[in-house]
Amino acid sequence: MRITVTVDGTSYTDDVEPRTLLVHYLRERLGKVGTVVGCDTSNCGACTVHLDGHSVKSCSVLAVQAHGSEVTTIEGLARDGQLHPVQQAFHDNHALQCGFCTPGMIMQSIDLLSDNPDPDEHAVREGLEGNLCRCTGYQNIVKAVRDAAHHMRPGAGPEAERVTGADTGSRTASSVGGGGE
Amino acid sequence: MIPAPFDYVAPSTVDDAVRALADAGEDAKVLAGGQSLLPVLRVRLAAPTKIIDLGKVAELRGVREEGDHLVIGSMTTHYDVQRDPLIAEHAALLARATDTVADPQVRHRGTFGGSIAHADPAGDLLAPALALDCEMVIRGMDGQRTVAAADFFEDFFTTSLAPDEILVEVRVPKHTGWHAHYEKFNRVAQAWSMVAVAATVRTDGDTIAEARVALTNMSSVPVRARGVEEALVGQPATAESIRAAAEHAAEGTNPTVDGNADVEYRQHLARVLTGRAISAAMAG
Ligand SMILES: Cc1cc2nc3c(=O)[nH]c(=O)nc-3n(C[C@H](O)[C@H](O)[C@H](O)COP(=O)(O)OP(=O)(O)OC[C@H]3O[C@@H](n4cnc5c(N)ncnc54)[C@H](O)[C@@H]3O)c2cc1C
Numbered sequence A: 001m002r003i004t005v006t007v008d009g010t011s012y013t014d015d016v017e018p019r020t021l022l023v024h025y026l027r028e029r030l031g032k033v034g035t036v037v038g039c040d041t042s043n044c045g046a047c048t049v050h051l052d053g054h055s056v057k058s059c060s061v062l063a064v065q066a067h068g069s070e071v072t073t074i075e076g077l078a079r080d081g082q083l084h085p086v087q088q089a090f091h092d093n094h095a096l097q098c099g100f101c102t103p104g105m106i107m108q109s110i111d112l113l114s115d116n117p118d119p120d121e122h123a124v125r126e127g128l129e130g131n132l133c134r135c136t137g138y139q140n141i142v143k144a145v146r147d148a149a150h151h152m153r154p155g156a157g158p159e160a161e162r163v164t165g166a167d168t169g170s171r172t173a174s175s176v177g178g179g180g181e
Numbered sequence B: 001m002i003p004a005p006f007d008y009v010a011p012s013t014v015d016d017a018v019r020a021l022a023d024a025g026e027d028a029k030v031l032a033g034g035q036s037l038l039p040v041l042r043v044r045l046a047a048p049t050k051i052i053d054l055g056k057v058a059e060l061r062g063v064r065e066e067g068d069h070l071v072i073g074s075m076t077t078h079y080d081v082q083r084d085p086l087i088a089e090h091a092a093l094l095a096r097a098t099d100t101v102a103d104p105q106v107r108h109r110g111t112f113g114g115s116i117a118h119a120d121p122a123g124d125l126l127a128p129a130l131a132l133d134c135e136m137v138i139r140g141m142d143g144q145r146t147v148a149a150a151d152f153f154e155d156f157f158t159t160s161l162a163p164d165e166i167l168v169e170v171r172v173p174k175h176t177g178w179h180a181h182y183e184k185f186n187r188v189a190q191a192w193s194m195v196a197v198a199a200t201v202r203t204d205g206d207t208i209a210e211a212r213v214a215l216t217n218m219s220s221v222p223v224r225a226r227g228v229e230e231a232l233v234g235q236p237a238t239a240e241s242i243r244a245a246a247e248h249a250a251e252g253t254n255p256t257v258d259g260n261a262d263v264e265y266r267q268h269l270a271r272v273l274t275g276r277a278i279s280a281a282m283a284g
């Protein structure tokens, strides 16, 4: 079946088998291997991407269901070599050890911050409920998300992914996440 | 793992979806949010030959008012149910229960109708649907029929939906201004309910005028705690009267035994959680 999907700002048209999972389409057809598979049960969240601006587990969506939609992966966040503020905050706060959960954690954190720009610790933990980490014990992940919140202004989710956004260059990390101004 | 091969269609109207389902025969499956079906297909516990995706059927999405009912389209996502202003005003119990379902990613995709049709006894939206006396509106080639929640859930993962029928919407009698709470007991994040209690209460001054209480995972289907409801009506909303009423929660239940809990423990949970649910509803 033929599908057209925009991934990280580029439009792709491909023939796929209906049973192809979105995550396999991203990794194996488009080479977007930043998005990983960590389980067989839809629990771990490592495969989290944004589908039309909302986080989803890409192992639990068919590629054909994404026809006509926009997908953002972890590979689509940095702008001109500058990390997204959530990526930067994970780096600054040592919020990873092996790093396997990190792409999903970051995508879900951005989704959380677009719904709640200033989450307290409890809200961060609830918001990341669908993402499992086997290394860190979560402490520094929670710290990183709250740190990122302080560096970003409201509306960082879909806004920050807008490829045509004006304010995407030079200064501090926060200029990447602000979007729209 | 990946699913076994299947044909896929994504009709844009309910009529086309019903026809596609009828034409495809017994081996076809409807796909809603896919958050229960795709995990099952991935581990090949099922291998339908045809998938009818309801994702493009716009008329199945959204919430509207019809007199003293709300009508919730079956493809309305958990995320939208959590935020819908009509549901918040007239059926708060549904929103509170939906808050406890899975995790944010699953709630972005999973649907209200999909949960109801899937009928997992640990599913969190069945007991609220029963407590609120919802009606399921079902469409097939022979037309439309409506089934009360009390008759809809038949057994584990089994409803009165025929294989060639689609759940199109759920009619919810308005419970405007009722207090509501869903008390869920589980042990780890994004886990299903071991037992949970859906409670909604209407007060008249300091007196409980009406109460609806239903239990999750205390049987193969959701069950109403009629004894609790009767004990609450006419009582002052005090800790004492709530505790006394909650003692009736497990009456007549015959819960299943699994690795998490035996019968006695589940019945104990039902009583404790019922007390908590009603107290939290009154406080909220
Ligand atoms: C990690 C994880 C944790 C979860 N935790 C919880 C939880 O704590 N509580 C809870 O309640 N749920 C939980 N769920 C399940 C979630 O709520 C699902 O969204 C829901 O059970 C099914 O809805 P769906 O729209 O995804 O349906 P699908 O997966 O698309 O379909 C489920 C079944 O229902 C049938 N069906 C769907 N829609 C219709 C329709 N309109 N007419 C006829 N048949 C239909 C399908 O054919 C299929 O057999 C969890 C899921 C995951 C992946």
Ligand code: FES
Pocket (backbone or CB within 6 Å): A036, A037, A038, A039, A040, A041, A042, A043, A044, A045, A046, A047, A048, A057, A058, A059, A060
């Ligand atoms: S790979 Fe684990 S949830 Fe998708």
Ligand code: FES
Pocket (backbone or CB within 6 Å): A095, A096, A097, A098, A099, A100, A101, A102, A132, A133, A134, A135, A136
């Ligand atoms: S850093 Fe290893 S799983 Fe999270």
